[in-house]
Amino acid sequence: MAATNNAAAAAAATETLPLKDRVAIVTGSSRGIGRDIALHFASLGAKVVVNYTSPGSSMQAGKVAAEINSSNPGSAISVRADISDPDQVKSLFDASEEAFKLPIYILVNSAGVLNPKYPTIANTSVDDFDKTFSVNVRGAFLCCREATNRLKRGGGGRIIMLTSSSVGSLRPKLSAYTASKAAVEVMVKILAKELRGTRITANCVAPGPIATEMFYAGKTEEMINRSIDQCPQERLGETEDVTPLVGFLATDAAEWVNGQVIRVNGGYV
Ligand SMILES: NC(=O)c1ccc[n+]([C@@H]2O[C@H](COP(=O)([O-])OP(=O)(O)OC[C@H]3O[C@@H](n4cnc5c(N)ncnc54)[C@H](OP(=O)(O)O)[C@@H]3O)[C@@H](O)[C@H]2O)c1
Numbered sequence: 001m002a003a004t005n006n007a008a009a010a011a012a013a014t015e016t017l018p019l020k021d022r023v024a025i026v027t028g029s030s031r032g033i034g035r036d037i038a039l040h041f042a043s044l045g046a047k048v049v050v051n052y053t054s055p056g057s058s059m060q061a062g063k064v065a066a067e068i069n070s071s072n073p074g075s076a077i078s079v080r081a082d083i084s085d086p087d088q089v090k091s092l093f094d095a096s097e098e099a100f101k102l103p104i105y106i107l108v109n110s111a112g113v114l115n116p117k118y119p120t121i122a123n124t125s126v127d128d129f130d131k132t133f134s135v136n137v138r139g140a141f142l143c144c145r146e147a148t149n150r151l152k153r154g155g156g157g158r159i160i161m162l163t164s165s166s167v168g169s170l171r172p173k174l175s176a177y178t179a180s181k182a183a184v185e186v187m188v189k190i191l192a193k194e195l196r197g198t199r200i201t202a203n204c205v206a207p208g209p210i211a212t213e214m215f216y217a218g219k220t221e222e223m224i225n226r227s228i229d230q231c232p233q234e235r236l237g238e239t240e241d242v243t244p245l246v247g248f249l250a251t252d253a254a255e256w257v258n259g260q261v262i263r264v265n266g267g268y269v
Contacts, residue, residue, distance in 0.1 A: 017045030018251040023104045025049040025096055027083050027143060028111030030061035032212035033162060036239035037108055040247050042068040042075055049096045050078040051111065083111045083139035089146050103154025106250045107147035110162045112136050116218025118173040129176045136180035137187075144191055148200070156199035158250045161188050165208040165265040169230075181206070185261045192259030201258040203249055208265025210237040233266035241266070 024041045028034040030052035038048045048068055052061040061078035068076035077099045081092035096104050113135045115128050140161055151157035163181040166174050185204050192202040209215055209227040215236070216224070228235060245264050248254050 018253070019106075019247075020045035021047065021102065022106060022250070023047045023049070023096055023100050023102050024106035024108065024250065025051065025092060025104055025147075026108045026110060027051045027081075027092075027139075028053075028109075029064060030054075030057040030078075032110070032214060033207065033210060033239050033242055034108070034110030035060075035064050036243045037110060037246050038064055038076070039067065040243040041106070041108075041250065042072060044247055044250070046075075046106065046250075047100045047102065048076045049092065049099075050076060051081055051083075051092060052078070053080060053082045053111070055080070083109070083143055084134045086142050089139075089142045093146050093150055097150075104147070104150050105154060105156070106158045106160070107143060107151070108160045108162070108246060108250075109140055109143045111139060112162060112214070114174075114177050114214050114217070118218060120173055121175045124176055132176040132180050133183075136177070137183045140184045141187065144187065144202070148191065148195065151200050152198055157201075158254070159188070159191065159200060159202040160246055160249050161202075161204045163204040163206040163261065165206050165263045165268055167206060167261075168263060169208075169269060189259050189261075199255075201249075201255065203257060203259065204261040205242065205246055205249070206261055206263045206265070207242050208237055208263070208268030210239060210242060212239065227268075231266045231268040235266070237264075237266055 019041055024046045026034050026038045029038040029050045038050050041048050050061045050064045065076035065078040079092050079095045081088040083089055113132060147159050161184050163185050166178040167182045167185060188202050188204050195202060242264050
């Protein structure tokens with residue numbers, strides 16, 4: 001009898017998972033914030049596409065998918081695709097539909113690049129500027145466009161773009177990166193309006209400094225300590241400080257949050 005009750009409780013718990021059988025593509029989820037979002041979505045019942053671009057990250061992305069599949073077999077795949085390439089973005093979405101035979105419901109665009117040399121505008125090369133905009137803006141646009149067209153077919157969904165609190169703090173030596181994230185924030189606010197009547201919401205989540213490879217690359221100890229000083233919580237953010245908000249935005253309960261930029265930064269200024 002106790003075993004029957006336990007099984008019933010487990011079944012009931014599974015049924016109430018807020019993202020049960022919803023398909024989510026999380027770009028840039030081989031590591032960092034995207035990885036944590038992919039794992040969090042899986043814990044909420046989603047089927048997840050783990051994306052990366054560097055050949056060297058294939059194993060890391062595979063491990064994220066394997067971790068998800070170990071508790072929920074058949075719930076994750078990893079797909080290599082450069083989000084700045086329209087054909088590869090299309091292939092990424094095709095791979096999801098082929099693997100899960102379900103419409104895509106959630107897109108999180110966490111893929112992004114930051115020049116670790118922190119150049120001033122005077123010292124920013126055209127190549128560095130173009131690389132930043134190619135991934136952070138063109139990539140975001142391509143993902144938004146593909147998601148918009150695919151999600152519409154499924155009857156609703158969630159588009160969540162990772163931007164940055166730097167759009168608010170406007171620090172020197174982050175001009176190309178910050179301008180790229182500002183462009184995405186404007187695009188997403190317009191997208192939310194264009195999606196009228198589709199039951200698809202579009203929002204940005206804008207973290208402050210989060211302890212990932214991107215944050216540490218090229219930073220001296222003094223720069224790291226300065227970031228900590230600028231935060232009233234007196235620490236760097238962790239990926240787990242960002243993911244619960246992204247998880248909430250993906251649920252039905254978040255339908256009324258639309259066209260917003262939500263800064264998640266511990267009060268960082
Ligand atoms: N960490 C922070 O302090 C911070 C603060 C504010 C905002 N953000 C934003 O949050 C997002 C995640 O940052 P993070 O710290 O997790 O970065 P990260 O640790 O450097 O991870 C970046 C991820 O993006 C992927 N990626 C890079 N270029 C790509 C492309 N062209 N196509 C597909 N995937 C690509 C990487 O894949 P590979 O492994 O293949 O390279 C990796 O999975 C970024 O958009 C970033 O701008 C971060």
